Amino acid sequence: MLSSTSARRLSLLGSQVASSARLSSTAAMAPAAKYKVSVIGSGNWGSAIAKIVAENTASNPEAFDLNVRMWVFEEMIGDKKLTEIINTQHENVKYLPGIRLPSNLVAVPDLVECVTGSDILIFNVPHQFLPRICSQLKGKIPPSVRAVSCIKGVELSANGITLIASYITEQLGIYCGALSGANLAPEVAQEKFSETTIAYKVPDAADSITQKTIKTLFHRPYFHVSVVNDLAGVSLAGALKNIVALASGFVDGMGWGDNAKAAIIRRGLLEMTQFSREFFPESEASTFTEESCGVADVITSCAGGRNHKLGVAMIKTKKPVFELENELLKGQKAQGVTTAQEVNAFLTKRGKAAEYPLFTAVNDIIFNGLDSSALPEILEKVEKKVE
Numbered sequence: 001m002l003s004s005t006s007a008r009r010l011s012l013l014g015s016q017v018a019s020s021a022r023l024s025s026t027a028a029m030a031p032a033a034k035y036k037v038s039v040i041g042s043g044n045w046g047s048a049i050a051k052i053v054a055e056n057t058a059s060n061p062e063a064f065d066l067n068v069r070m071w072v073f074e075e076m077i078g079d080k081k082l083t084e085i086i087n088t089q090h091e092n093v094k095y096l097p098g099i100r101l102p103s104n105l106v107a108v109p110d111l112v113e114c115v116t117g118s119d120i121l122i123f124n125v126p127h128q129f130l131p132r133i134c135s136q137l138k139g140k141i142p143p144s145v146r147a148v149s150c151i152k153g154v155e156l157s158a159n160g161i162t163l164i165a166s167y168i169t170e171q172l173g174i175y176c177g178a179l180s181g182a183n184l185a186p187e188v189a190q191e192k193f194s195e196t197t198i199a200y201k202v203p204d205a206a207d208s209i210t211q212k213t214i215k216t217l218f219h220r221p222y223f224h225v226s227v228v229n230d231l232a233g234v235s236l237a238g239a240l241k242n243i244v245a246l247a248s249g250f251v252d253g254m255g256w257g258d259n260a261k262a263a264i265i266r267r268g269l270l271e272m273t274q275f276s277r278e279f280f281p282e283s284e285a286s287t288f289t290e291e292s293c294g295v296a297d298v299i300t301s302c303a304g305g306r307n308h309k310l311g312v313a314m315i316k317t318k319k320p321v322f323e324l325e326n327e328l329l330k331g332q333k334a335q336g337v338t339t340a341q342e343v344n345a346f347l348t349k350r351g352k353a354a355e356y357p358l359f360t361a362v363n364d365i366i367f368n369g370l371d372s373s374a375l376p377e378i379l380e381k382v383e384k385k386v387e
């Protein structure tokens, strides 16, 4: 008998005929041309994913154009441009030092030039920079282009919270899936084994870019890809776990030990699934338990991620959070800080902040001077009462 996961994956493969024919597909319908791929972003994860994708375009020359373009937010490293360093030394010395990048990965400083002519776009920037990127690209991307977002965050607007992939679709008029998993970039870049989850639902039955195309683009012997349909579950798991990772950092900063951290993780997972069920009812509970983007990512992020590191340092040093982020991460970003703030603004507006005590406490610790030692007392209020 098939396990529920295997059955789900098989049924997914069989159901690539999808719904929203709204998104036109002239190029995506064309019989397997060589797809051109561009990566938007070149940070720690941006560079690691670009490395994977460039390895796969080289390994699959029948499906993909060899060269992968990577948009780099240009900056000077000493007297040299970062793009020049990447294109000559094949290393992103600032954001992924010590890792050799494939020579078919080409750094491009001009965003529009980077994406022009591409069939598949991979978005991979800290989420706060996405609106500006989308505004620069608006009206310049044919609707046939397909995208995958590797960004962990949410987009907050007056109307509420939007998934990053849905925001890209709204802004640019192209279908966008989401990649998220237990994926610390330095480990993935060193080709240490990990798994990931990609939500990709073929938007038009006639598309030649299928789930298989997407899997081929990302799957490596050291980076195993599971493709699912649950865009909301994959996107929210990746965004919300960053808030939990900060809380686990607070606990370690206070020296409270592994039992306390497990309690925070348990509560965090509860709030992650509660939030998804309440505001994105289309999300699937199994995504959180069975896929890499769920519990597995919470575990890895609460052990070794940048959000955890920042959480520890905040408690130990009491320095302001953005000062510490600059000091510790040297240009990299801890997405949990802005996500905690955005989720809190959303929950407060809906009158729901008290129903998410951990998410609310993380925001209050970062921005409102709440003492992290109050966590047990806060969490006790929502525990089941014995009469």
Ligand SMILES: NC(=O)c1ccc[n+]([C@@H]2O[C@H](COP(=O)([O-])OP(=O)(O)OC[C@H]3O[C@@H](n4cnc5c(N)ncnc54)[C@H](O)[C@@H]3O)[C@@H](O)[C@H]2O)c1
Binding pocket: 041, 042, 043, 044, 045, 046, 047, 072, 073, 074, 095, 124, 125, 126, 127, 129, 150, 151, 152, 153, 183, 184, 185, 186, 331, 332, 333, 334, 335
């Ligand atoms: N690093 C990881 O281990 C990891 C793993 C999985 C997912 N993610 C997610 O991937 C996304 C990208 O993270 P990352 O680690 O690649 O980035 P990062 O944290 O390394 O951020 C640095 C990047 O931001 C760019 N940048 C700085 N200012 C900018 C501006 N004004 N406009 C545009 N870009 C600017 C820098 O040039 C650099 O490329 C995030 O949502 C993150 O949560 C990260």
Ligand SMILES: O=P(O)(O)OC[C@H](O)CO
Binding pocket: 152, 181, 182, 183, 184, 185, 242, 245, 297, 300, 301, 304, 305, 306, 307, 308, 333, 334, 335
């Ligand atoms: O280093 P972090 O905290 O941004 O987490 C990185 C990845 O999301 C872990 O899967």
